[in-house]
Amino acid sequence: MHVTFRQLAIFNAVAEKLSFTEAANALHLTQPAVSVQIKRLEDSVGLPLFEQLGKKIFLTGAGKELLHYSRNIFHELDEAGEMFAQMQDISRGTLNVSVATTASSFATRMISAFLKQYPATTVRLDVTNRGTLIRQLENNEKDIVIMGKPPEAMDLVGEAFMDNPLVVIAPPDHPLAGQADIGIQTLQREPFVVREPASGTRAALEKxxxxxxxxxxxxxxxxDNEAIKEAVAAGLGLSVVSRHTLELDLQAGRLVILDVEHFPIARHWYLAYRRGKRLSPIALAFKALVFEQAPKMAEALSP
Structure with a gap:
């Protein structure tokens, strides 16, 4: 069945007024034009939609059924229009963002700053590991992902916005704590607590x-990054983590950063999304805020 929106709109007008003449006037069409479209619609449906009794017209059974569905169609279209308007209106939109577990400490602050600017916005935040982030990027599930360096084999846009220094951590009573210029060969004798093989931090460490x-x-x-810090504090070994995850641990004296040769490992945080993806207005606004906040955030996280 081939039916156009124009035919349905004309049908609705005739059905509501039960008059071809009044429907034509309301639609600013001629009566013959209205009659032609109703005839074509009846041909497509295969059943009469109106019947004339004397000088009045009435909906047939098929006409009543079609009116029900036609009204639903236009109602759904109106709702879709409202949804698209909300998507264009940053103040009322929804942002879907995923962040690496190691980025959650500063990413939540950036989201807080974003919500202060756009308090009616809804943010759907997923804090997860690198493997899940890559899967989400593959499936185009998120507006934006905050992560370490995106995999080069994927067709992604990766925009570096902040340094991500990786440092060696130890409990404060460790024999190497407080020593300066520790040779990296010294680490050969130390046990390590590390992330899973898919982790970007582990890949950088192994390299x-x-x-x-x-x-x-x-x-x-x-x-899990927090569990790694707990394990190091408990004396299970040294580890390498992002400096940006240590603010509270250093202030509390639970962990210390070791002054080891070749550290910190210089890495970056990236905003990542599928190449060719058309970012929504709300995603573009969040991206702009991230780049605006990054210098101040880096300074606060690495005093």
Whole structure:
């Protein structure tokens, strides 16, 4: 059945007024033009939609059914129009963003700043590991992802917005705590607590160890950054984490940063999304805020 929106709009007008003449006047059309469109619609449906009794017209059974569906169609279109208007209106939109677990400490502050500017906005935030972030990017599930360096094999836009220094951490009573210029070969004798193999932090650490020809023992492997810090504080080994995750731990004296050769490892935080993706107005506004906030955030996180 081939039916156009124009035919349905004309049908609705005739059905509501039960008059071809009044419907034509309301639509600023001629009566013959209205009659032609109703005839074409009846041909498409295969049933008469109106019947004339004397000087009056009435809806047939098929006409009543079509009016029900036609009204629903235009109601859905109106709702879609309202939804699109909300998507264009930053103040009322929804932002879908995912961030790496290691980025959550500063990403939540950026989201807080964003919501202060746009308090009626809804933010759907997912804090997860790198493997899940990559899957979400593959499936185009999120507006924007905040992560370490995006995989080069994927067709992504990755825009670096802030440094992400990786440092060696230890409990404050560790023998190396407070020492200056620790040679990286010293780490060969130390057990390590590390992230899962898919982690960008672990990949950067293994790359450095390989270049320096050392292979410290992996004591514990944990897929959660906070749990890694707890393990280090408990004396299970050293670890390498983003400096940006340590603000509260350093203030509380639970952990210390070791002054080790070749550290910090220089990395960056990125905004990532699928290449060719048309960012919504709200996503563009969040992206602009991230770049605006990044210098102040980096200074606050790395005093």
């Amino acid at each position: 450095l160890f390989s270049r320096c020809q050392i292979s410290p023992a992996i004591q514990v492997e944990i897929a």
